[in-house]
Every structure is written in structure tokens, then in C-alpha cells.
Amino acid sequence: MKKTSNDWRSHFAPGGYGVHLFPEFEKRAKDAATEVFRVKTPQEGADVVLELARSAGARKVVSVTSPLQQAAGIEAACKAAGIEFYGDRDSIAEHAPTADIGISGVEFGIAESGSVCQDVYAIESRLVSTLPPIHIVFLDSNLIVAGISDAFEIIAKVFDRGYVTLITGPSRTADIEVVLTIGVHGPIRLVVIAVDEKP
Amino acid sequence: MAEQNRNIRKEIKEKMQQEPLQVNLGKFVERYPVLRAAAMENAGDVEALREAIKKMKADTVNRIEEIADRFEAEATKRGVNVFRAANGEEVVRYILELAGRHGAKKVVKSKSMATEEIDLTRHLREHGFQVCESDMGEWIIDLAHHRPSHMVLPAIHLSRFQVSELFSKEMGREIQPDISYMIHSARDYLRKDFLNADIGITGANVGIAETGTIVLVTNEGNARFATTLPRIHVVLMGYEKLVPKITDAGLILRMLPRAATGQLLTSYTTLIGGPTPVMVQREGRWVEETREMHVILLDNNRLKAANDARFKEVYQCIRCGSCLNVCPVYGIVGGHVFGGHTYAGGIGAILTALISGMSDFEKFHELCIGCYRCTEVCPGKIDIPGLIEELRVRAVKEKGLPFITRQLFDNVMANRKVFHSLLRAASVAMKPLASGTNKTLIRHLPLFFSGLAKDRSLPAIAERPFRDRAADVIKRPENPIGRAAFFSGCTMDFVLPDTGESIVKVLQDVGYEVVFPMGQTCCGKPVSAMGDLETTRKIARINLEAFEQVQADVIISGCPTCVETLESYGELLKDDPKWRDTAAAFSAKVREFSSFVAGEYEKQGRMQKTTGGPSVTYHDSCHLKRVLGVYTEPRRLIEAAGCELREMKDPDKCCGMAGVFGLKYTELSMKILGQKMQNIKDTGAEIVACACSGCMVQIQGGLDKQVPNVRMKHVADILAESIERRKNNP
Numbered sequence: 001m002k003k004t005s006n007d008w009r010s011h012f013a014p015g016g017y018g019v020h021l022f023p024e025f026e027k028r029a030k031d032a033a034t035e036v037f038r039v040k041t042p043q044e045g046a047d048v049v050l051e052l053a054r055s056a057g058a059r060k061v062v063s064v065t066s067p068l069q070q071a072a073g074i075e076a077a078c079k080a081a082g083i084e085f086y087g088d089r090d091s092i093a094e095h096a097p098t099a100d101i102g103i104s105g106v107e108f109g110i111a112e113s114g115s116v117c118q119d120v121y122a123i124e125s126r127l128v129s130t131l132p133p134i135h136i137v138f139l140d141s142n143l144i145v146a147g148i149s150d151a152f153e154i155i156a157k158v159f160d161r162g163y164v165t166l167i168t169g170p171s172r173t174a175d176i177e178v179v180l181t182i183g184v185h186g187p188i189r190l191v192v193i194a195v196d197e198k199p
Numbered sequence: 200m201a202e203q204n205r206n207i208r209k210e211i212k213e214k215m216q217q218e219p220l221q222v223n224l225g226k227f228v229e230r231y232p233v234l235r236a237a238a239m240e241n242a243g244d245v246e247a248l249r250e251a252i253k254k255m256k257a258d259t260v261n262r263i264e265e266i267a268d269r270f271e272a273e274a275t276k277r278g279v280n281v282f283r284a285a286n287g288e289e290v291v292r293y294i295l296e297l298a299g300r301h302g303a304k305k306v307v308k309s310k311s312m313a314t315e316e317i318d319l320t321r322h323l324r325e326h327g328f329q330v331c332e333s334d335m336g337e338w339i340i341d342l343a344h345h346r347p348s349h350m351v352l353p354a355i356h357l358s359r360f361q362v363s364e365l366f367s368k369e370m371g372r373e374i375q376p377d378i379s380y381m382i383h384s385a386r387d388y389l390r391k392d393f394l395n396a397d398i399g400i401t402g403a404n405v406g407i408a409e410t411g412t413i414v415l416v417t418n419e420g421n422a423r424f425a426t427t428l429p430r431i432h433v434v435l436m437g438y439e440k441l442v443p444k445i446t447d448a449g450l451i452l453r454m455l456p457r458a459a460t461g462q463l464l465t466s467y468t469t470l471i472g473g474p475t476p477v478m479v480q481r482e483g484r485w486v487e488e489t490r491e492m493h494v495i496l497l498d499n500n501r502l503k504a505a506n507d508a509r510f511k512e513v514y515q516c517i518r519c520g521s522c523l524n525v526c527p528v529y530g531i532v533g534g535h536v537f538g539g540h541t542y543a544g545g546i547g548a549i550l551t552a553l554i555s556g557m558s559d560f561e562k563f564h565e566l567c568i569g570c571y572r573c574t575e576v577c578p579g580k581i582d583i584p585g586l587i588e589e590l591r592v593r594a595v596k597e598k599g600l601p602f603i604t605r606q607l608f609d610n611v612m613a614n615r616k617v618f619h620s621l622l623r624a625a626s627v628a629m630k631p632l633a634s635g636t637n638k639t640l641i642r643h644l645p646l647f648f649s650g651l652a653k654d655r656s657l658p659a660i661a662e663r664p665f666r667d668r669a670a671d672v673i674k675r676p677e678n679p680i681g682r683a684a685f686f687s688g689c690t691m692d693f694v695l696p697d698t699g700e701s702i703v704k705v706l707q708d709v710g711y712e713v714v715f716p717m718g719q720t721c722c723g724k725p726v727s728a729m730g731d732l733e734t735t736r737k738i739a740r741i742n743l744e745a746f747e748q749v750q751a752d753v754i755i756s757g758c759p760t761c762v763e764t765l766e767s768y769g770e771l772l773k774d775d776p777k778w779r780d781t782a783a784a785f786s787a788k789v790r791e792f793s794s795f796v797a798g799e800y801e802k803q804g805r806m807q808k809t810t811g812g813p814s815v816t817y818h819d820s821c822h823l824k825r826v827l828g829v830y831t832e833p834r835r836l837i838e839a840a841g842c843e844l845r846e847m848k849d850p851d852k853c854c855g856m857a858g859v860f861g862l863k864y865t866e867l868s869m870k871i872l873g874q875k876m877q878n879i880k881d882t883g884a885e886i887v888a889c890a891c892s893g894c895m896v897q898i899q900g901g902l903d904k905q906v907p908n909v910r911m912k913h914v915a916d917i918l919a920e921s922i923e924r925r926k927n928n929p
């Protein structure tokens with residue numbers, strides 16, 4: 001899969017990130033209407049996905065892969081639960097407009113703003129994260145940086161060309177009578193599954 | 200909006216009666232400071248951040264050509280087509296050619312002020328394009344055929360009921376006026392436009408030179424759609440969006456969402472560098488191709504501004520809209536009235552002048568009352584009222600003043616004797632009109648002559664001006680610690696002579712010998728505010744001559760606007776070899792009354808909270824607080840005078856009178872004053888104090904009608920009374 005960088009991790013400032021920043025991240029993310037689930041193992045993450053799919057009545061999932069998702073065995077779990085699953089580029093292009101859930105991975109989280117940084121150079125990553133009403137992302141809970149500046153320090157090191165988005169909550173607007181309304185063009189729900197154990 | 204012959208007074212009346220605008224804007228203006236403050240809580244040192252943004256942007260504009268070249272080179276290297284457009288016509292032509300090559304006719308747009316500026320949507324439609332405005336606010340005003348009335352919330356002037364009508368008509372079914380339902384219906388309805396579009400057009404919030412990258416900051420997700428689904432992406436951005444490095448973009452991002460909407464980051468902050476993949480259907484199969492990416496750098500007079508020593512400051516603008524959100528005038532009339540073709544508010548006046556020209560600017564620049572509120576919040580630290588004043592000066596230089604004003608300035612303002620005898624005559628003529636005590640309704644007094652006062656009561660000119668009383672109150676202390684020359688200003692001299700007396704008493708009480716040079720006249724502000732610097736210089740010379748003779752250590756004024764003007768004499772006369780040095784020495788001696796006395800009280804160990812006085816609420820004069828930076832001193836003096844200080848809501852919000860504005864736009868001025876009255880009333884204080892003679896006149900006028908049991912006093916009056924009390928009960 002095409003990426004802006006295949007090596008985000010080696011550009012984190014030593015000591016500049018860690019799970020100790022997770023509580024702050026979680027608070028800020030929730031303030032921005034993100035749903036946050038912290039789990040120990042990737043498999044527990046798969047359970048969260050299935051439960052979400054069940055409660056939302058989801059029938060169709062499009063997903064790009066990441067090491068955490070692979071470890072969680074998302075594809076097999078979905079299929080076993082009778083949910084349509086599309087994971088390769090062409091089928092994502094075909095099904096993303098009608099899928100109920102998109103699943104993808106993110107590079108890191110930002111404590112200051114509760115955002116996640118996603119490398120979406122590949123077209124399938126963007127289709128998965130923009131079109132379906134529910135967007136679920138897998139995050140390594142150890143990879144939280146403190147501030148927006150830290151995030152841009154990292155981006156400055158990896159970014160030459162490509163497409164990167166810092167996502168902070170679901171899409172929103174206040175364009176009618178200044179009333180905050182969640183769910184405009186982008187996803188209506190953003191779910192972060194933060195996994196503690198490395199796969 | 201009639202752009203040709205605007206009747207601003209009529210527009211104001213209409214807007215003030217437009218309920219949705221009043222309700223929505225009112226709600227937003229109330230909520231904004233709270234949201235902003237909450238968002239700034241974890242931003243670290245906000246002042247340092249503003250300073251860093253200002254510096255980075257100022258450095259960038261100083262080498263804008265170099266930065267633009269770098270951007271172009273880096274973007275081109277990565278496969279982007281970069282086009283530099285001199286104006287809107289060139290943009291339209293470029294897009295038409297591009298679309299022609301691809302047989303493209305369907306465009307989806309995300310929000311961009313630059314496209315508004317050049318009416319891109321209209322032009323493309325005229326050429327047969329199907330254009331979808333995908334930002335919710337933009338789509339709404341597009342359906343209504345309106346212009347945006349706010350940078351961030353373009354449809355803020357419409358109600359849910361109006362939107363529901365627009366949506367029902369467009370979607371061909373009844374859309375109930377439930378906001379959430381309306382938004383979700385629009386989401387479904389617009390989806391097809393995204394999926395079918397050939398070209399996505401976006402703006403850019405930042406353009407990064409080192410990598411030729413653009414940054415998009417959105418909440419709705421439409422810009423990500425517009426850069427993901429269509430096979431061509433066109434970016435239109437002004438040169439002011441360029442910054443050197445990715446980390447510079449990070450700097451802006453720490454501030455922009457916080458300042459714009461009180462968010463820590465918006466839902467989507469997107470960096471795009473070079474063309475990205477796109478999926479297209481070819482013969483029933485999905486294939487990946489490379490999206491064409493075009494970046495159009497729009498000049499439209501921006502580069503001219505970049506080369507103007509004063510106006511390159513506008514490059515420090517990050518288009519956050521904060522200046523609108525705190526502007527007392529904008530908060531009532533919105534951007535359709537206080538705005539030009541595209542840009543609203545004070546910064547809008549400046550951008551309009553630079554981009555569209557002076558005639559568009561001249562129609563609404565007077566709505567800026569120079570209260571400086573915007574300068575406290577602006578992330579780029581732009582001197583918005585200062586730049587507007589500079590534009591006024593340039594307009595006068597180019598076109599001259601209207602005939603009557605010219606006559607008035609030449610024959611009255613530049614001649615003290617004529618001016619003062621007219622004021623005395625006014626006192627006699629007005630007698631039957633002035634009801635009871637000194638009821639006055641004019642701030643910059645001399646405007647009384649300019650024939651603009653027809654909508655309101657005339658100011659009550661005191662029977663005996665201060666200059667006739669000076670000799671009675673001036674008593675040389677035994678061992679004076681210095682000599683203070685008192686500059687009264689017209690208002691204190693002719694309208695508030697009692698306060699003039701208080702000032703003298705307080706200065707004498709701290710041990711100064713006070714002198715009052717009789718040759719002094721108006722400070723010149725009413726004239727300089729109209730852009731006439733030549734007459735201002737003449738007035739300055741009259742004052743310099745008067746003060747040269749008294750050899751004072753300090754020159755004291757109880758009017759912050761006078762202080763500012765007197766302090767500017769040095770600069771004003773720097774090219775006048777005869778007066779240059781005198782003017783500089785004079786300006787260096789000028790002190791504002793309350794901060795000067797506070798310093799003396801401090802030195803003399805008198806700055807102690809005491810009791811026994813009345814309850815007082817304090818109004819911050821715009822200029823005293825934001826230009827001179829004085830706001831703790833008057834409060835501490837009030838407490839030292841034994842008064843109980845009760846803070847009102849928004850103590851530093853303008854009282855609504857500023858020169859020509861208060862006279863010409865009476866309803867608006869009165870509405871701003873009305874808010875002040877309510878806030879004063881709510882404190883339950885017996886007295887409202889301030890340290891500015893201009894505000895005193897305006898607030899007194901409001902109190903008389905609306906809160907008759909509260910009295911208006913200058914801090915000098917409060918101090919003089921406490922000195923009196925102390926003398927009587929030692």
C-alpha cells in the first residue's frame with residue numbers, strides 16, 4: 001500500500017512520546033466526540049469491532065490493513081459474524097460508497113488535541129476513512145506525542161510528497177444557526193481502538 | 200447587496216431588524232470568548248505564540264517572491280502544475296482550458312475565500328459548468344443567492360426555517376426545519392455530486408514552500424472528498440498563504456482552529472503534496488490512476504501590497520475571523536453591512552481596499568470605530584484600526600476632503616481663537632436645549648460643527664469653560680515636587696470643566712505645581728481621524744507654542760485619545776526642521792492622568808485599599824486599555840479612594856461613540872451603548888467611573904435616559920472627592 005512514509009516510527013523524538021500521554025489524549029479525543037476504546041490485545045480490539053458492528057446493524061465493512069488489524073484477525077472475525085468484508089483496493093473502490101464501516105490504522109495520536117495522524121497516501125485508505133458513516137481506527141496506545149508541534153516535527157521529517165490527515169473527531173458543522181451538528185460529509189462516528197500490547 | 204451605491208445607514212437599519220442575524224450572531228458573539236478561552240487553556244504561552252506567528256509571517260512577506268519561487272519549484276518537481284494568476288480572469292481562463300482538455304463539466308468545490316473573491320462559481324456556471332458548493336454554509340448561501348457574511352460561518356444570517364425552505368425547494372421534498380435532519384439530508388443529497396465530479400476545487404489554508412505542500416483545514420470532510428474522488432484537483436490560493444516550512448504550518452495550526460472556532464484542531468487537517476492516486480472506472484473496471492493536481496497562486500493586487508512598507512502587514516492574517524467575532528460593530532450588523540465584496544469587518548475593509556480598490560473601501564470603512572478590540576485577539580497581531588486610519592489618510596491625499604469639512608478644518612480647527620469663540624457661542628445658543636445639568640452627547644466635540652449632529656441632542660457646552668476657572672483652582676503647593684502642565688482637551692475644557700478641576704486638585708494633592716497654558720487648543724484627533732494630516736500639523740504647532748513657554752516636567756491629560764495624539768507630535772513633525780526637536784521633547788513628556796497619579800500614589804505609599812466611599816463600577820476606555828495598556832491603575836486608584844469596586848460584564852467593550860461614527864450611525868451607536876447600560880445596571884453600583892472624557896460624554900448620555908440613578912465620574916473626580924472627604928475628617 002502506497003504510503004507517505006514507510007518508517008514513521010524511527011522519526012519519533014526519543015522520550016517524546018509514550019503511553020503516559022494516553023489519558024490526556026483520551027480526554028481530548030472524547031471532548032471532540034471521538035469514541036475511544038482502550039484494549040490490551042489486538043484480539044480484544046476485534047471484539048470491540050464486532051460489538052460496534054452488531055449494535056450499529058452494520059452489514060458491510062471496507063478495510064485497509066495495518067499490523068494491528070492483521071493481528072486482530074479482523075477479516076476472519078467479520079466474515080465469521082456474517083459481515084461482508086472488502087479489503088483489496090478494487091473492491092474498496094467499488095464498495096466504500098455503500099459500506100457501513102471503514103477500518104484503518106493510524107500512525108500516532110496527539111495528546112494536546114486528541115487527534116490521530118493518518119497516512120492516507122493510498123487511495124484505498126482515503127476511501128475507507130472518508131465515505132462510510134462509521135470510521136474505526138487502530139492506534140498503538142504507546143504512540144502518543146504531546147503536542148501539535150511535536151506532530152509537525154515528525155511530519156516535517158517524513159513528508160516529502162503524499163497525503164496525511166490529522167483527524168480530530170467525526171465530521172461536523174455549525175453552519176445552521178451556530179448549532180453544532182455531528183456528521184456532515186465525512187464520517188458520523190469516529191472510533192479509536194487503542195491497543196496496549198504490540199502484536 | 201448593492202455594491203454600487205450603498206446606503207449604509209439604510210443597510211444597518213435593515214440588518215438590525217433581521218431577526219435570524221441578530222439571534223445567531225448574538226449567540227455566537229456571546230459564546231465565542233468562552234470557547235476561545237477554553238481552547239487556549241492548553242495552548243501554552245498564547246502571547247508568545249502570537250508573536251511567533253507574526254514574526255514568521257512578517258519574515259515571509261519580506262521575501263515573498265523567493266518563497267513563491269521555492270513553492271513553485273518544489274511543487275513542480277513533485278508533479279504539480281503551478282500557475283501564477285494575475286487576476287480572476289486568468290484563473291477562469293486557466294480552468295476553462297484545463298476542463299476543455301479533459302471534457303470536464305462537473306465541479307465540486309470546498310470552501311475558499313479566494314474563489315469568492317473572483318466569483319469563480321458564477322463564471323464557471325456562465326460557461327455551462329455544473330458547480331456544487333459542498334461546504335454546508337456555502338451551499339446554503341448559494342441556494343439563497345447570498346454572499347458570505349462571515350469568514351468561518353458564511354450562512355450565519357439565516358434561520359433554520361429559511362434553510363429548510365431552501366432545502367425543500369432544492370431537494371424537491373419537504374425538509375423539516377430540524378437542524379440535524381437537515382444536515383443529514385444534505386449529506387445524502389450532495390454525495391452524488393462528489394461521486395460524479397470531474398474536478399475538485401479547493402482553497403488552501405497554508406502553502407508550504409519547502410515541499411510544495413498545501414494544507415487544508417476543515418470540519419465537514421468535504422475538502423477530503425474533493426481531493427479524493429475527482430480525477431482533477433485544482434487549488435486556488437493567495438500568496439499570503441505561503442510559509443517557508445512544514446513546522447511553520449504547525450505554528451499556524453496551533454492557533455488557527457483555536458482562534459476560529461475554539462477547537463483544538465478541526466476535524467480534518469490535511470497535508471497534500473503532489474498528485475495522489477485516484478480510482479476511475481474504465482470499461483466497467485476500477486483502475487488506479489494519478490490525479491492531476493494544479494495549484495493556482497492568485498495575485499489580484501496581493502504582490503503590490505507585499506511591497507508596500509505599511510500594508511505588507513496584511514500578510515500576517517491567517518483568516519481566522521477572530522477580529523470579527525470580537526468586533527462590537529460586526530457583532531450587531533454582520534458582514535453584509537460591515538464588509539465589501541468578499542471580506543468582512545475591519546480586516547475586510549483593509550483587504551477590500553487592497554484587492555478591490557478604494558471606492559469599495561470608502562463605502563463602509565467608517566464602521567470601524569477604532570476600538571482596538573480586534574488587536575487583542577488577532578493571531579497575526581495586525582494593527583487593524585491603524586491600517587484603516589492609514590488608508591483614510593491615503594484617500595484624503597488622493598482625493599482631498601469634502602468641501603464643507605475642508606472649510607471647517609481650514610477656518611475653524613486651524614485657528615484656536617475662532618474655534619474657541621464658536622464653542623462659547625454654542626454654549627449661549629444651546630441654553631434652551633440643554634436640560635438641567637451638563638447633558639452631553641458628543642465625543643470628539645468639534646464634529647459638532649460638521650453638520651452631522653442632526654439626529655441627536657446637541658452637547659451641552661458648559662457655561663464657564665475650564666479655561667475661565669483655571670485661575671481659581673490652581674494653587675501652587677508649598678514645596679512642589681515638579682511642574683505639571685495640564686492639557687485639558689476640548690471636551691474637558693468646554694463640556695466637563697468640573698473634571699478638569701478635579702484633575703488639577705489631584706495633581707496638586709500629590710505635590711505638583713500645575714500650570715494651564717491658555718494658548719492650547721484641540722489635540723487634532725478629529726482632524727487626523729479624517730485623514731487630514733496637514734491641518735493636524737498646524738494644530739500641533741499651536742499647542743507646541745503654548746506649552747513651550749511653561750517649561751513643565753510633565754504634560755498631563757485625562758483623555759487617552761488626546762494622550763495618544765500628543766505623543767504622536769514628534770512623529771508627525773519629524774520632517775519639519777523648525778519644530779522637529781520641540782515636538783519630540785514635548786511628546787516625551789506626555790503622561791496619561793490615571794497611570795501617572797497611580798505612580799505617584801505608589802511612590803508615596805498611598806496605594807492602599809481603603810473604605811468609606813460609594814460603590815463604583817469601572818468602564819475601560821478602548822484607547823486607554825488597548826492602546827496605552829492602562830487598566831489596573833484606575834481600578835487600584837478607585838479602591839485607594841475608598842470605593843468598593845464592582846466589575847461589570849465586558850468592562851472593556853466599547854461604549855459605542857467614536858467620532859463621526861456615533862453621529863452618523865446613531866442607531867448602531869445607541870445599540871452598543873445600550874449593551875453597556877445594561878452591564879452597568881447589573882452591577883448595582885452607584886457610580887460608573889472611567890478615565891476618559893470621551894467615554895464620559897457618551898455614557899452620561901446613556902445614563903440620563905436609561906439608568907438615571909447611576910452617576911458618571913472620571914477617576915479624577917473620585918480621587919478629588921476622597922481628598923475632600925479626608926480633609927473634612929482627618
Ligand code: SF4
Nearest residue numbers: 526545568570571573
Ligand atoms: S477597531 Fe474595533 S471597530 Fe474597528 S475593526 Fe477592530 S474591533 Fe471592529
Ligand code: SF4
Nearest residue numbers: 516517519520522577
Ligand atoms: S486579521 Fe487577525 S484576527 Fe482577523 S482574520 Fe486575520 S488573523 Fe484572524
